[in-house]
Amino acid sequence: MPDSHVPLPPGTAGTPASTLAAEIAGWINSAPVRELVAAFGGRPPETRPGELLAWLDDFSARHWDFRGGRERPEAREPDLDPGIARLVVEAARLLGMVEATPPPQPVYQHLIVLGGLAHACLRRTGYAAHLIRSGLTVTGVIAALGSLRPLSQAERDNLAAIGVTDCGTEVDALNAGVRRAFGSSRPTPGPPVRVLAAPSSDPTVRRAHTADTQRFWAGQVRLSPGDRVLVVTAPIYVPFQHCDAIRTLGVPYGCAIDTVGVDPTLADAPLPEPTLTPGRYLQEVRSAIRSMRTLHASVSAVEPHA
Structure with missing residues (x-):
């Protein structure tokens, strides 16, 4: 190979x-x-x-x-x-x-953090905060995108072990991650941070998936052709979520899409990374x-x- x-x-x-x-x-x-x-x-x-x-x-x-x-x-x-x-x-x-890769550009109009399991919500928001503290410029709003998927008992137990006890859904975990990583809804200095819960486009069949959250976010902001959008996820999901972002944001809005995976050594997240098999x-x-x-x-x- x-x-x-x-x-x-x-x-x-x-x-x-x-x-x-x-x-x-x-x-x-x-x-x-x-x-x-x-x-x-x-x-x-x-x-x-x-x-x-x-x-x-x-x-x-x-x-x-x-x-x-x-x-x-x-x-x-x-x-x-x-x-x-x-x-x-x-x-x-x-x-x-x-392997994690750093953002290829120093300036973006938008940064979106994709939700996931509870540990991922904390790790990805922590990495986004690291990027801002390290000098990445975001001229618009940082958005953490999740669904109303109920957390499993194991996820709730993991959060409770670090003192987070008020999370029932994925978007609650994202909100907890934002508050832990940024200290409030607005990093200082830096752009404001918003947490969005996206509805499913097929609610009788499934929860909101990645493309649903990206489309929902696009409907909440004003995207312009040529805007640079940085997507933060885990390395294992970069290929599929990058292609979803091109389809839902790049093609219809003319945005530039960069998708990066979190470097766990820089994310300052308290929950352990699961073994990827x-x-x-x-x-x-x-x-x-x-x-x-x-x-x-x-x-x-x-x-x-x-």
């Missing part, structure tokens, strides 16, 4: 649909993806990107979906051969899902494939032959 990282579709403002489609094709045809598929007995067809994405979606549903519609902490861990487990972790590294990485490779499939479909509607 080559040692170079596989680039994600560019988040540059005004990126042509054909370029996004070509970069998606490069990612799904990359050596790490193909070697993962081969390790699980698959042989990707030589076909157009849209058809390959559909094939990969189906393949990953059969081999890498350990959630079965459940929340991520409830996913089962597969019993993998040690050699395959090592291959999975190395592929994840080359796909940009393991090969099964977790495979699950999020599947998430990236599905997000890229949706993004590819949206840009192919602009250029039908992409």
Whole structure:
């Protein structure tokens, strides 16, 4: 397996649909993806990107979906051969899902912190505060985006262990993280911070997901073409959440999107980082494939032959 990282579709403002489609094709045809598929007995067809994405979606549903519609902490861990487990972790590294990277620009108009499990809410808000203290300039508002997903008992117990006892939902945990990281709703000096609870676009089926929170936030602010948006998440989620942000913010609003994973050594979060297993990485490779499939479909509607 080559040692170079596989680039994600560019988040540059005004990126042509054909370029996004070509970069998606490069990612799904990359050596790490193909070697993962081969390790699980698959042989990707030589076909157009849209058809390959559909094939990969189906393949990953059969081999890498350990959630079965459940929340991520409830996913089962597969019993993998040690050699395959090592291959999975190395592929994840080359796909940009393991190592944290700093923001590539010094100035952004907007910074959004994506919610998640309770420990992630504290870690990501803590990292956002670190970035501001370290000199990152945000000319607009910092927004922490979450859903009304009820916290599990384990999440509530973890928060209670550090003295946080009034959190019932994900957005409550984000709010606690903001107050802990920034001291109030406004860092000093720095931009104001807002915590938003997004509704689901399909409330009878599921809670709000990443794209829902990004769309909801976009409806609360005034986005202009060329605005730079920094998305803060965990490294394991960077590929799929970056593609979601391009689809929901970059393409319709003409924004530039950079997505970075938290460096846990700089986040000043009191809760321990869960161990990321090969099964977790495979699950999020599947998430990236599905997000890229949706993004590819949206840009192919602009250029039908992409």
